[in-house]
Amino acid sequence: MRKHYSNALLFLPIISLIGLSGCSSSTKHATVGDIDISGSRDSQAPVFVKPKSDAEIKEAYYDYVRNAAKADRSRQAAINRIAALELELTNKLLENSSTSDEALADKVYLQSLEKAADLLSTSLHDFPDAPNNDNTLYQYARTLDQLGRGGEAVEALTTLVDKHPDSEFYAEAQFRIAENAFASGDYLSAEDAYTEVLLTPTSDRFYEKSLFKRGWTRYKQELYREAVDDYLQALTFHGFSPESQLDTSEKELFDEYFRAIGLVFAHLNGAESLTDYFSDRPNFPYLYRTYKVVSDIYVGQQRFSDAAATLDQFISAHPDSASIPEAYLEIVSIWRRGNFIDQLQAEVEEIYLKLAPNADYWQEHNNGEALAKTSSALRAYVTELAYFHHGEYQKKPTRKNFEKSQLWYQRYLESYAKFAQQDKIHARYGDLLSAAGNTEAALKQYAIAAFDGDLVLDKKSAYATIAITNELYRNTQGSAKAAWMQDHLDYVQRYVTLYPSDTESLNLVSNATVLCFAEKQYEKAIEVSSLISLPSSAKQSFDILNTRARSYLNTNQFSDAEAAFTDTLALEGITSSQRKKLESSIALSIYRQAENARDTGDAVLAQSLFNRVSETAPGSELAPTALYDAGSLAFKDKSWQAAIFYLEKLQNNYPNQKYAKETSRQLSVAYLNSKQTDKAASQFEALAKSDDTDEVKMTALWQAAKLYDEKNNTAGAIRSYRDYAHNYREPYPQNIEAMYRLTQLYEAQNEPQKRYFWQNKIRARDKRISAAKKTDRTIFIASTTVLDLALQKQREFQQIRLKEPLAVNLKRKKAAMQEAIKLFGQASAYDVTDITTRATYNIGEIYREFSQSLLTSERPKNLDATELEQYIILLEDQAFPFEEKSIEFYETNLSRVKNGIYNQWIEESHKKLISLFPVRFNKSPKLESSFDD
Numbered sequence: 001m002r003k004h005y006s007n008a009l010l011f012l013p014i015i016s017l018i019g020l021s022g023c024s025s026s027t028k029h030a031t032v033g034d035i036d037i038s039g040s041r042d043s044q045a046p047v048f049v050k051p052k053s054d055a056e057i058k059e060a061y062y063d064y065v066r067n068a069a070k071a072d073r074s075r076q077a078a079i080n081r082i083a084a085l086e087l088e089l090t091n092k093l094l095e096n097s098s099t100s101d102e103a104l105a106d107k108v109y110l111q112s113l114e115k116a117a118d119l120l121s122t123s124l125h126d127f128p129d130a131p132n133n134d135n136t137l138y139q140y141a142r143t144l145d146q147l148g149r150g151g152e153a154v155e156a157l158t159t160l161v162d163k164h165p166d167s168e169f170y171a172e173a174q175f176r177i178a179e180n181a182f183a184s185g186d187y188l189s190a191e192d193a194y195t196e197v198l199l200t201p202t203s204d205r206f207y208e209k210s211l212f213k214r215g216w217t218r219y220k221q222e223l224y225r226e227a228v229d230d231y232l233q234a235l236t237f238h239g240f241s242p243e244s245q246l247d248t249s250e251k252e253l254f255d256e257y258f259r260a261i262g263l264v265f266a267h268l269n270g271a272e273s274l275t276d277y278f279s280d281r282p283n284f285p286y287l288y289r290t291y292k293v294v295s296d297i298y299v300g301q302q303r304f305s306d307a308a309a310t311l312d313q314f315i316s317a318h319p320d321s322a323s324i325p326e327a328y329l330e331i332v333s334i335w336r337r338g339n340f341i342d343q344l345q346a347e348v349e350e351i352y353l354k355l356a357p358n359a360d361y362w363q364e365h366n367n368g369e370a371l372a373k374t375s376s377a378l379r380a381y382v383t384e385l386a387y388f389h390h391g392e393y394q395k396k397p398t399r400k401n402f403e404k405s406q407l408w409y410q411r412y413l414e415s416y417a418k419f420a421q422q423d424k425i426h427a428r429y430g431d432l433l434s435a436a437g438n439t440e441a442a443l444k445q446y447a448i449a450a451f452d453g454d455l456v457l458d459k460k461s462a463y464a465t466i467a468i469t470n471e472l473y474r475n476t477q478g479s480a481k482a483a484w485m486q487d488h489l490d491y492v493q494r495y496v497t498l499y500p501s502d503t504e505s506l507n508l509v510s511n512a513t514v515l516c517f518a519e520k521q522y523e524k525a526i527e528v529s530s531l532i533s534l535p536s537s538a539k540q541s542f543d544i545l546n547t548r549a550r551s552y553l554n555t556n557q558f559s560d561a562e563a564a565f566t567d568t569l570a571l572e573g574i575t576s577s578q579r580k581k582l583e584s585s586i587a588l589s590i591y592r593q594a595e596n597a598r599d600t601g602d603a604v605l606a607q608s609l610f611n612r613v614s615e616t617a618p619g620s621e622l623a624p625t626a627l628y629d630a631g632s633l634a635f636k637d638k639s640w641q642a643a644i645f646y647l648e649k650l651q652n653n654y655p656n657q658k659y660a661k662e663t664s665r666q667l668s669v670a671y672l673n674s675k676q677t678d679k680a681a682s683q684f685e686a687l688a689k690s691d692d693t694d695e696v697k698m699t700a701l702w703q704a705a706k707l708y709d710e711k712n713n714t715a716g717a718i719r720s721y722r723d724y725a726h727n728y729r730e731p732y733p734q735n736i737e738a739m740y741r742l743t744q745l746y747e748a749q750n751e752p753q754k755r756y757f758w759q760n761k762i763r764a765r766d767k768r769i770s771a772a773k774k775t776d777r778t779i780f781i782a783s784t785t786v787l788d789l790a791l792q793k794q795r796e797f798q799q800i801r802l803k804e805p806l807a808v809n810l811k812r813k814k815a816a817m818q819e820a821i822k823l824f825g826q827a828s829a830y831d832v833t834d835i836t837t838r839a840t841y842n843i844g845e846i847y848r849e850f851s852q853s854l855l856t857s858e859r860p861k862n863l864d865a866t867e868l869e870q871y872i873i874l875l876e877d878q879a880f881p882f883e884e885k886s887i888e889f890y891e892t893n894l895s896r897v898k899n900g901i902y903n904q905w906i907e908e909s910h911k912k913l914i915s916l917f918p919v920r921f922n923k924s925p926k927l928e929s930s931f932d933d
Helices: 002-008 032-036 054-067 073-095 102-126 133-146 150-163 170-183 187-199 204-220 224-238 248-267 271-280 287-300 304-317 324-338 341-355 360-364 368-395 399-415 425-435 439-450 459-475 479-498 505-518 522-529 539-554 558-569 576-599 603-616 622-636 640-653 660-674 681-690 694-710 714-727 732-748 752-768 776-799 806-828 833-855 865-899 904-916
Strands: 037-040 048-051
Touching: 054 073, 073 102, 073 133, 102 133, 133 150, 133 170, 150 170, 170 187, 170 204, 187 204, 204 224, 204 248, 224 248, 248 271, 248 287, 271 287, 271 304, 287 304, 287 324, 304 324, 324 341, 324 368, 341 360, 341 368, 368 399, 368 425, 399 425, 425 439, 425 459, 439 459, 459 479, 459 505, 479 505, 479 522, 505 522, 505 539, 522 539, 539 558, 539 576, 558 576, 576 603, 576 622, 603 622, 603 640, 603 694, 622 640, 622 660, 640 660, 640 694, 694 714, 694 732, 714 732, 732 752, 732 776, 752 776, 776 806, 776 833, 806 833, 833 865, 833 904, 865 904
Parallel strands: none
Antiparallel strands: 037 048
16 A cells, blocks of 8 residues: 555645535435435434444445436535545555555555546546536546546646636645646746746645745746746745754755755856845845855855855945854855865955954944854964964974964964963963074963963973073073072972972972072072972982082071981982081081080080080091080089090090090099999999980990899899880990890890890891991891791791691691791891801701601591502602702702801701712812811
8 A cells, every 4th residue: 555655645635525415494305415324213202313334325325326317416426425435445544554464455445546536537527517526626636646647637637727717726736737747847837837826815835835846947947037036035935033043844944945046046157146136135134145055055066266256245245244254254164175275364364354353343243142253263263373374483484484473373362362371372472482582572471371370370381481581590690680590480489389290390499409509599499499309319309408408507507407418318329429528517517506505505405416426427527526525515514424425435436536635634533523433333224314415324224234244133134235225226236235135134034035025126126227337246146136036936847747637737837937938038148157058058957847747747537548649649749849949958058168168057958968869969068278167
């Protein structure tokens, strides 16, 4: 059935096109229409009307037609009624087109249409002058059209318009005739028929379309002016809403109208014909739209010059149009699409002069929406031209290219200054000026681009302001130099504050700090140097910290100077020369602090600070002087213990210093007044608790501990050594000596836990201490202590037996093994020959013992002979690598013989190797020189 639908839908649906003959009066008589119902009556009951089925009604009418006289008017009504029933059936089939037996439905559908067509033809033939034949003709044409018999349908419609010019179907019939003629290429006949529709008063439903289609018939006949008349009349008749408010279907129709209009004017020489045609219609609402559609057609044909000329003609012919800005922008778009660079630039130039935001045009045309749109587009064009000419200048730095780029940058800033940050105009303009050597002008643009108060808006521009002000400072003389430096420092501070981790920030701070120091702006140098955290290895860190420290020193901030010099000394990569100077500077900083304390009457603090000079920088020139000053202050104040401490230290550490005689004199007086001829231990211990000077307390406590130790007063010795070890971590050699003696005393007291505690303290402290503070003695103490810890752990390892539960004990033994090996490794790292060789030997022993433990471990129960054999093989596979590892360490020890080293542990390693490989190792190792066993 689908193949029959398309033609039928060309006709409008008609309701009750075929009426039934009959009459009515106050007394109802039977009519042909009564065939549709059946009834029964009796004298007492009211009338009962029973409806008939469609098949019954149709059969009744057919019966009536067969029996009625040919000229009977009721027969025509019956024929028309049957036709209507057949068409109703086709409609039902259309509505229910989803039937499962589509082929059968198609057949019934066509049969009903054929029957309807035959009936209608019969009706027209037998009753040619019937008053309602226009209805019958219309329905007949419609049915023929549905059957695909278009030619016959047109003939029926032609008969209708010829015989029934006043019919309500006249306009539609003419429209269908016109459509048929248009489709067949008979444009003249189509034009006549469309014209008839337009002249028919009842043609409202077909009026607009007939106008438009008549325009196409005229277009096909090359009657272009007449065609455009019809198009524009149809457009006006439709009454479109504003284009922006059109829905999809309306917009498509709108565009279709203008496509047709554009094609006409494209054939009429475009712009000239447009101007001529609309010369007497200046208020036509779609004037610009008409020009633009013609221009668009030319663009589609890649006739870009014609497209632009069309819009230029519009601008010339209609200078007061509200669409002038839109036309200008469209011209730019045309040149862009055609890649006509020169024309595009010229057009933008013209637009800027005529339509810039402050142009006279906008004073005369108060159109905010157009101004906003034009301004936005023009802003983009101005930016592009500035960038374009800037690029040309970069390729070829001529004066002409510079001036062109500068002109567009300046125009941008004149008209769109509030968008300059967003479009990065200041930064790019600064680049141009800088490249051209206009340094100060470039700086101005960079500063605007870079900063909003203290806020950095553009990192690159901010850096440029720093570089330029640094250059201007270095190249300027006189009063302006200070101003440039102040600007430079200001820009550096803003940049570094926001980008402290930037790769350039360290260089900037270093340079600015040195500049401030050179200009004797010490406080500013301190401020700038503190802007960022400094890495421990960069050269700039040394310059910054050293300059900061010297600035503190020059402003009498001696404590801060000491801290800064100390931080500088802690940097990586310090040379010996730099180290020596820094230590001297640290000594000077502390000495100045001591002088201030002395001058303000704080003698105790002054003594401590003078003494700290020798502690912190013992090799400096100021160290002996500072110690003498400390002792002299204590002597003057009759602080005999302190005087003895400082003066003894001076005498012991600097025997050849220039104050040697005076030192000896003051010491003798101090001893006499303090009555320390015996230096009893209890007195030293009491002094250690009561003296106000930490250094004296520390020395006294140490002396007390040693005297207790010498007198075998174990409790007193432990107490003093423990207090010393807890309270005086520096100097390190003495601190570790105290901890080491504690381990020995606790061992003698049989207190292994306390001994173990101090052994671990020694190991942990020595691991963290700087190598510079270590001595041969501290290395011996630390290495033997760690070795002893390793031996303890080895014993723990040896005590663990591999028995059930095997997994638990194996895990414990492995953990003890790993810890012991780790500790032996740490002991070996001290590079003390006896300890290193013993540690190496013991590691080998651990691996060998672990291998043996695996082989002799308790066997799992419930293994049969085969399983036990496999288990033993597996154990041997597991044990073998550990035995190999032990051999590796024995051999490592033995290899030291070639370096002239031979001792007990190398000998023991050799014995182990002989027992394992007699043939290979059963010979005396060859020494380079003899050593005592």
